[in-house]
Amino acid sequence: MGSEQKYIMESKKQELEEAIEYFNNYKKNLIQFLIHSTAYPGNKKTWGRVRLNPNEILGIQKEISRVDLFIYDLKLIKNPNISVLNYLNNKHLN
Numbered sequence: 001m002g003s004e005q006k007y008i009m010e011s012k013k014q015e016l017e018e019a020i021e022y023f024n025n026y027k028k029n030l031i032q033f034l035i036h037s038t039a040y041p042g043n044k045k046t047w048g049r050v051r052l053n054p055n056e057i058l059g060i061q062k063e064i065s066r067v068d069l070f071i072y073d074l075k076l077i078k079n080p081n082i083s084v085l086n087y088l089n090n091k092h093l094n
Helices: 002-038 054-078 082-093
Strands: none
Touching (some): 002 054
16 A cells, blocks of 8 residues: 555656646746837837737736746745745745
């Protein structure tokens, strides 16, 4: 039974690593999109670029911050101890 539980923990760690990798790639893609879309002034002809207004830029920056905090939380879950679990409990349940 102990080896079965250890196997489950290893599979969960693998899932966490995959989730961390996915969200790191998502964050990187958001940053690249933001840089690509805002690198030139608005009056210049730029083919294939999306014009973003300041509110859209702010929304993307907020999403990048939320993803960054989520990645941090996933990394904490991956290496748990009592203080980390208390932090996550207080943050998400209170």
